Amino acid sequence: MAPARLFFRTDRLVDDQVRGLGLDTEGGLMGLLAGRGDAVSWVRHDRGLVGWGRLLEIEARGAARVDDLRAAWREVVYASWWRDPLVRPGTGPVALGAITFSARSVQRSVLLVPRVLVGLDEEGAWVTTAAPSGQEPASAAEVVAEILARRAGGAGAGTAVGTRPTGGAATGADVTTGARTQTEYLAELRAVQEHMRAGEADKVVIARDVLVTPARHLPTGDLLGRLAHDYPSCWTFSIDGMVGATPELLVRLRQRRLESRVLAGTARRRPGSAAEREAEAARLAAWLEADGKNNREHALARASAIEALEPLCSVVEAPERFVLTLPNVLHLASDISGVVAGDTGALSLVKALHPTAAVGGTPTPAAVALIDELEGMDRGRYAGPVGWVDWHGEGEWCIALRSAELSGPGAGPGAPARVFGGGGIMPDSDPEDELAETRAKMRPVLSALGAD
Numbered sequence: 288m289a290p291a292r293l294f295f296r297t298d299r300l301v302d303d304q305v306r307g308l309g310l311d312t313e314g315g316l317m318g319l320l321a322g323r324g325d326a327v328s329w330v331r332h333d334r335g336l337v338g339w340g341r342l343l344e345i346e347a348r349g350a351a352r353v354d355d356l357r358a359a360w361r362e363v364v365y366a367s368w369w370r371d372p373l374v375r376p377g378t379g380p381v382a383l384g385a386i387t388f389s390a391r392s393v394q395r396s397v398l399l400v401p402r403v404l405v406g407l408d409e410e411g412a413w414v415t416t417a418a419p420s421g422q423e424p425a426s427a428a429e430v431v432a433e434i435l436a437r438r439a440g441g442a443g444a445g446t447a448v449g450t451r452p453t454g455g456a457a458t459g460a461d462v463t464t465g466a467r468t469q470t471e472y473l474a475e476l477r478a479v480q481e482h483m484r485a486g487e488a489d490k491v492v493i494a495r496d497v498l499v500t501p502a503r504h505l506p507t508g509d510l511l512g513r514l515a516h517d518y519p520s521c522w523t524f525s526i527d528g529m530v531g532a533t534p535e536l537l538v539r540l541r542q543r544r545l546e547s548r549v550l551a552g553t554a555r556r557r558p559g560s561a562a563e564r565e566a567e568a569a570r571l572a573a574w575l576e577a578d579g580k581n582n583r584e585h586a587l588a589r590a591s592a593i594e595a596l597e598p599l600c601s602v603v604e605a606p607e608r609f610v611l612t613l614p615n616v617l618h619l620a621s622d623i624s625g626v627v628a629g630d631t632g633a634l635s636l637v638k639a640l641h642p643t644a645a646v647g648g649t650p651t652p653a654a655v656a657l658i659d660e661l662e663g664m665d666r667g668r669y670a671g672p673v674g675w676v677d678w679h680g681e682g683e684w685c686i687a688l689r690s691a692e693l694s695g696p697g698a699g700p701g702a703p704a705r706v707f708g709g710g711g712i713m714p715d716s717d718p719e720d721e722l723a724e725t726r727a728k729m730r731p732v733l734s735a736l737g738a739d
């Protein structure tokens with residue numbers, strides 16, 4: 288099939304337009320998605336990309352899915368035209384993608400080109416519009432007018448997350464068991480530990496899901512607004528029904544420089560007053576830095592990322608690990624950076640890195656085989672790569688953690704959201720602790736859905 292020929296147009300937004308849209312205010316970029324069901328987002332610290340309207344979907348399945356998406360996107364770029372006076376990361380032709388964790392998933396992996404993509408960085412704001420060739424993409428002025436008209440009309444149209452047809456009660460969401468009950472999950476963790484003690488693997492990351500139906504109509508854009516507000520240092524993403532606020536950067540490629548943030552090793556925080564929580568975070572950080580199991584778990588994930596990157600980078604630097612503090616958990620974290628050799632693009636790096644030991648285990652083939660055998664569910668795009676790629680193969684990809692699938696295969700209108708959480712299991716892990724850790728990791732999405 289001939290690749291799609293698209294015409295992209297990027298325009299800078301002038302100061303009046305930035306103010307008119309509220310992009311100079313806190314939460315302004317995400318605010319553009321309020322009330323929207325067809326929201327696409329990639330936002331961190333109030334900066335990033337938000338969009339709507341699906342102009343093009345490229346889908347792939349199976350073991351070659353990352354290569355297939357990369358090749359198809361390259362063909363689209365070659366066949367397309369664009370006008371981009373800014374030439375900054377995220378301007379010009381951009382596709383956003385969500386890729387399954389496993390080659391065996393029934394879910395699709397996808398790259399999407401939205402009709403409208405609004406970007407904001409430290410230097411300013413822009414809008415990129417796309418249209419099939421032969422048609423003129425909308426101008427920035429037209430997009431701004433469309434947004435303002437929609438706001439003035441109080442539009443909140445669009446599909447909602449798991450809306451109950453009756454509207455339901457305003458208090459609390461419905462949470463039901465996913466693939467495993469909590470008791471079954473504990474048994475599964477013990478079974479995994481048996482395999483590890485038999486020498487089959489050093490670390491295996493096991494996850495579970497719960498099904499959540501919000502009590503009230505909740506457009507995807509509003510869910511994203513809550514996540515971005517509560518977890519500003521995470522990447523709040525929404526691509527093809529996969530939503531979440533993840534702290535884990537798989538790879539950023541910008542002007543040939545690569546950055547990655549490996550997280551493994553976790554301490555859970557408890558609710559409390561601000562002062563109590565601050566004191567608790569300091570205590571937990573000291574505990575995490577000294578804890579043997581968490582440090583061994585982190586060392587495995589860090590080493591596997593460095594090993595995967597070394598053949599692709601001329602320099603790999605990895606300063607000592609540190610503690611990353613988030614509102615729900617603390618993690619041991621390692622930042623890795625390098626200079627990428629040759630014309631290796633972000634999607635090739637994604638392929639080389641995935642699945643990291645932070646979401647698969649060590650050694651990878653044995654860990655993935657145990658996940659397939661014991662986990663009892665299809666992860667879909669959870670724990671898979673999620674992010675964006677531009678016209679010359681640079682971009683930013685995270686791991687789709689702290690996330691939910693709003694539109695799984697066969698899910699009709701009103702289907703519940705599938706919320707995921709997992710953790711690295713070591714031979715000496717305490718299963719009850721690991722179960723509690725998955726609850727803490729689900730908390731961001733659960734509370735955004737009104738289930739906490």
Ligand SMILES: C=C(O[C@@H]1C=C(C(=O)O)C=C[C@H]1O)C(=O)O
Nearest residue numbers: 550552553645688708709710711
């Ligand atoms: C698997 C998840 O998180 C991963 C596992 C971690 C751990 O086991 O300590 C920490 C961060 C993530 O790399 C998840 O959030 O579902």
